[in-house]
Amino acid sequence: MAKRIGMEVSIAASEAVKLADVDLIAAYPITPQTHIVEHLAEVVADGELDAAFVPVESEHSAMSCCIGSSAAGARTFTASSSQGLALMHEMLFIAPAMRLPIVMVVANRALSGPISIWNDHSDIMAEQDIAWIQTFAENGQEVFDLVLHAFRVAEDSKVLLPMIVNMDGFTLSHVIEPIEILDKAEVDKYLPPYKPKVRLDPRKPVSMGLVGVPEIYTEAKKATNEALINSKKVVVKAWKEFGDLFGRYYNPVESYKTEGAEVILITMGSISETAMTAIDKMREKGLPVGLVRFRLWKPFPATEFKKAIAGAQTLAVVDRALSPGGACGPVAEEIKAALYAERGRPKVFNFIAGLGGRDVTVENFEEIVSRAFTYAKKRPKQLYEMIGVREI
Amino acid sequence: MIKEFENFKGFSAKKLPLAEPIASGHRACQGCGEVLALRLAMKAIGMNSIVVSATGCMEIITSTFPHTAWNVPWIHVAFENAAAVASGVEAALKVLMRKGKIPQKHIDVVAIGGDGATADIGLQALSGAMERGHDFVYICLDNEAYMNTGVQRSSSTPYGAMTTTSPPGKKSFGQATKKKNVPAIAVAHNIPYVATASPAYFLDLMNKAKKAALVKGPAYLHIYSSCPTGWRHGGDLAIEISKLAVETNVFPLYEVIEGNYIINRKITKPKPVAEYLKKQGRFRHLTDDIIAEIQRQVDEEYDKLLKLAGETA
Numbered sequence: 001m002a003k004r005i006g007m008e009v010s011i012a013a014s015e016a017v018k019l020a021d022v023d024l025i026a027a028y029p030i031t032p033q034t035h036i037v038e039h040l041a042e043v044v045a046d047g048e049l050d051a052a053f054v055p056v057e058s059e060h061s062a063m064s065c066c067i068g069s070s071a072a073g074a075r076t077f078t079a080s081s082s083q084g085l086a087l088m089h090e091m092l093f094i095a096p097a098m099r100l101p102i103v104m105v106v107a108n109r110a111l112s113g114p115i116s117i118w119n120d121h122s123d124i125m126a127e128q129d130i131a132w133i134q135t136f137a138e139n140g141q142e143v144f145d146l147v148l149h150a151f152r153v154a155e156d157s158k159v160l161l162p163m164i165v166n167m168d169g170f171t172l173s174h175v176i177e178p179i180e181i182l183d184k185a186e187v188d189k190y191l192p193p194y195k196p197k198v199r200l201d202p203r204k205p206v207s208m209g210l211v212g213v214p215e216i217y218t219e220a221k222k223a224t225n226e227a228l229i230n231s232k233k234v235v236v237k238a239w240k241e242f243g244d245l246f247g248r249y250y251n252p253v254e255s256y257k258t259e260g261a262e263v264i265l266i267t268m269g270s271i272s273e274t275a276m277t278a279i280d281k282m283r284e285k286g287l288p289v290g291l292v293r294f295r296l297w298k299p300f301p302a303t304e305f306k307k308a309i310a311g312a313q314t315l316a317v318v319d320r321a322l323s324p325g326g327a328c329g330p331v332a333e334e335i336k337a338a339l340y341a342e343r344g345r346p347k348v349f350n351f352i353a354g355l356g357g358r359d360v361t362v363e364n365f366e367e368i369v370s371r372a373f374t375y376a377k378k379r380p381k382q383l384y385e386m387i388g389v390r391e392i
Numbered sequence: 393m394i395k396e397f398e399n400f401k402g403f404s405a406k407k408l409p410l411a412e413p414i415a416s417g418h419r420a421c422q423g424c425g426e427v428l429a430l431r432l433a434m435k436a437i438g439m440n441s442i443v444v445s446a447t448g449c450m451e452i453i454t455s456t457f458p459h460t461a462w463n464v465p466w467i468h469v470a471f472e473n474a475a476a477v478a479s480g481v482e483a484a485l486k487v488l489m490r491k492g493k494i495p496q497k498h499i500d501v502v503a504i505g506g507d508g509a510t511a512d513i514g515l516q517a518l519s520g521a522m523e524r525g526h527d528f529v530y531i532c533l534d535n536e537a538y539m540n541t542g543v544q545r546s547s548s549t550p551y552g553a554m555t556t557t558s559p560p561g562k563k564s565f566g567q568a569t570k571k572k573n574v575p576a577i578a579v580a581h582n583i584p585y586v587a588t589a590s591p592a593y594f595l596d597l598m599n600k601a602k603k604a605a606l607v608k609g610p611a612y613l614h615i616y617s618s619c620p621t622g623w624r625h626g627g628d629l630a631i632e633i634s635k636l637a638v639e640t641n642v643f644p645l646y647e648v649i650e651g652n653y654i655i656n657r658k659i660t661k662p663k664p665v666a667e668y669l670k671k672q673g674r675f676r677h678l679t680d681d682i683i684a685e686i687q688r689q690v691d692e693e694y695d696k697l698l699k700l701a702g703e704t705a
Contacts, residue, residue, distance in 0.1 A: 023487045026480060050491055052483040057520030061476035064469060064517065068444065068480025071467050074488055076480075094469055200442045200465040200481060202499055207460035209468035216457050 002246070004180045009140035009172050010035035012179045013079070013105050013165075016147035018049045019187040020103075023074035026054040026065035030084035031117045032169035033107040037079055059084035063091035063102075070100035070162075071208055073199030075151065078102065081169060082109035082123045089127065095162045096131040096224055098208055101154035101194070102162040104132075105147060108269070108320075109169040110356040118357020119169040121269065125321035125330040131228050133163040133235065134298040136268045140177035142295075143167045145248055148182075148191060152238045155194045159231045161224075166297070168270040170357070182246065190245055229299050252301035253308045254293050257283055261290030263372045264312040264346075268294045268331060269320065271353075271360045278365035289369050294331075302338040315348045316372035318360070319384075322352050328384040349375050350384035364388055394584060394649060396606040402599045403436065411439050418461040419453040423627025425618030425634055426450060426533045429591040430504065433531055433615065436598035437500050437605045439464055442481055446474035446505035446514060449540045450533060472513040475521035475530055478503035482526045500605045501528040506617075507548035508538045511572045522581040522610045529604040529611045532574060535619040543622040547572040550642075551689060552682050553674045555622075560677040570689065578612035579648050585611040586648040592634035596645060596656060603647075616643045624673025636668040641694040646701065653701040660705070665690050 007015070014036045017025070025044070027037035044053040052069075056062045062078050069076045080088060085106055095102050110116040111123050124134070133153060137143040143165065150163040167173060182190075198206055212220050236252065243249030257279050258264055267275045272293040282289045292308045294301070309315060319329025327333065332350035339345040351368045354360040364387055371385075403409070413434035420427040430450055434443070445451045445468045454461035455468060469477045482501040488494045503521075505514055510532040518530060537555045538544040545558040549567045554560050558567040578586045585607040589597040597615065604611035616637055618630045625633060637643035640663045645656045665687045669675040678686075698705060 023491065023493075024480065024484050026483075050487070052487040054479060054483050054524065056476065056479070057516060057523075061473060061479075061517050061520055064473035064476035065480035065483070067469050068467070068477035068482075069484035070480075071477075072442070072481045072484035072488065073494065074484035076484070090470060091473070200467060201494070202440045202442065202465055205463060205465045207455055207462050207466045210455040210457040210460065211452055212457055 258290030446509035
């Protein structure tokens with residue numbers, strides 16, 4: 001039976017990996033991801049998990065090693081952050097092209113420079129086009145659940161794509177939360193053993209990673225993209241089954257108090273819980289505000305999103321990454337593109353907040369909502385604005 | 393003596409393995425010494441293997457979709473990471489066998505890369521994989537420049553050689569640096585087997601490839617691979633030039649077994665280096681003083697090797 005225990009969220013992530021009975025973990029240390037792989041090294045050392053722990057010499061090699069391992073047919077896991085994820089960048093595109101269901105937890109952290117170990121989403125937003133399925137967790141329980149969900153979805157024969165579970169560095173990775181840890185029998189009911197369709201095997205030789213000449217490159221890219229788009233069905237189905245088994249239901253897009261909301265806040269990740277507190281406070285004052293947050297980020301759940309915001313006149317999109325020189329933050333950009341062709345689309349205002357570990361407070365959300373109400377009446381001059389900037 | 397070598401008597405010209413892990417009909421240039429070296433090495437290693445290829449000539453000539461020249465499982469991921477991908481394959485096979493998910497039968501994992509993929513961009517991945525002790529063979533097919541991208545210099549390009557990024561000119565005599573000694577770097581990782589080989593001495597090459605596969609733990613093979621296109625020599629000269637490289641001590645053949653150097657072909661009366669240089673367009677611009685300097689460097693390096701092997705000239 002599942003047990004509810006106080007546990008650091010990173011440890012919960014690695015407990016989920018252990019329960020998934022992974023075959024290989026390749027990892028390189030980077031803050032704030034380290035606790036995940038440290039714990040995995042421990043459970044391998046103690047014989048609690050029969051897996052290869054490959055302590056590679058860089059993140060580039062971590063992902064390369066994962067690609068080799070997954071191609072050989074092993075259930076494969078890694079975790080990274082920030083500079084480490086950026087160093088993997090080149091390899092990240094190749095894993096989905098080879099249809100390798102690697103699972104990675106990213107403890108989101110700001111990118112240098114200046115160097116910062118603290119949380120924002122600039123690391124993962126630099127990896128928007130890698131064709132991995134991506135989810136965002138809001139709390140420790142979600143991290144645990146989403147890691148199991150990731151193996152289930154990635155390895156589904158209809159999907160066969162790598163998957164990232166994003167969790168905010170420190171604000172999630174390093175906090176202790178009450179988390180319900182499933183037992184092995186429960187996990188086994190949900191997650192069948194990985195049976196690769198194709199693997200590197202001398203008994204049945206295949207060639208992987210061939211040269212894509214102009215006559216085939218476009219088709220190859222289209223095939224991977226279609227697999228990514230179609231993965232949403234499996235993502236949703238696997239969440240439904242998870243809910244039916246364990247009572248916790250998840251959706252690509254989640255709504256909070258959106259009934260009759262004129263302004264809807266849009267968030268992703270752990271700040272959503274603070275945003276909910278802010279919504280409660282504002283609702284008490286009688287303000288018609290609600291919250292919509294993304295749990296599934298890629299493939300972008302446009303249909304679910306449009307449904308969730310239906311009726312709202314104004315959206316206040318909070319981005320935790322800057323897109324320098326661009327029109328707005330990456331989340332707002334995606335939303336604007338998805339809504340542009342819609343009749344009676346809402347006005348979209350974009351706020352960049354919480355960069356490099358700066359807290360996003362209840363007051364910040366109140367300020368964002370108040371500005372959104374103002375801008376709805378009088379269009380702002382700027383395309384987006386940064387919240388909580390210290391001015392001289 | 394390494395235990396795994398005890399039952400290996402060596403190949404003979406009359407009894408070469410029939411296995412062809414690489415099929416003919418690939419797209420290599422006429423007279424390519426590199427693909428010949430690779431074919432011989434893979435013949436020796438055999439069909440029960442998985443090959444990881446770095447980006448480079450051998451990758452593109454064997455794998456243009458929808459064709460493949462590979463009769464054994466083969467994977468190419470990128471330029472700098474063949475050793476890291478091979479570590480993943482090797483570690484995965486080991487754990488899958490332990491967990492009973494695949495049959496318990498040894499599979500040789502072979503990573504291949506050119507000199508750029510080995511001595512330059514992939515050196516870190518190679519070092520990591522050797523240090524971690526993965527049971528795999530790394531083969532560097534050294535054609536002494538980035539040939540696939542159009543003959544640019546690498547750290548393995550020899551002193552004086554002309555490449556497109558080390559061109560001779562009024563203020564340049566070509567490559568102004570000495571060739572990086574990657575076998576010595578491999579030896580410094582305390583791995584059980586390191587060897588140099590040349591397709592001109594094909595039985596020696598095949599025996600070394602087999603030994604590299606037999607030994608437990610990392611093995612590093614550095615194979616001389618002539619390139620008619622980049623070195624500017626006739627397509628019929630691959631073997632002749634490869635032979636001269638050994639006979640002049642430009643490319644000595646040796647093994648390092650558990651740290652002990654053994655010179656396999658001791659050249660007592662080496663031919664002058666000039667004989668080797670004059671056959672190749674990449675050295676055509678060299679003046680006598682640079683040729684003399686190359687001779688001095690070759691002699692010096694060979695002396696060092698003799699000392700390491702505990703031998704005298």
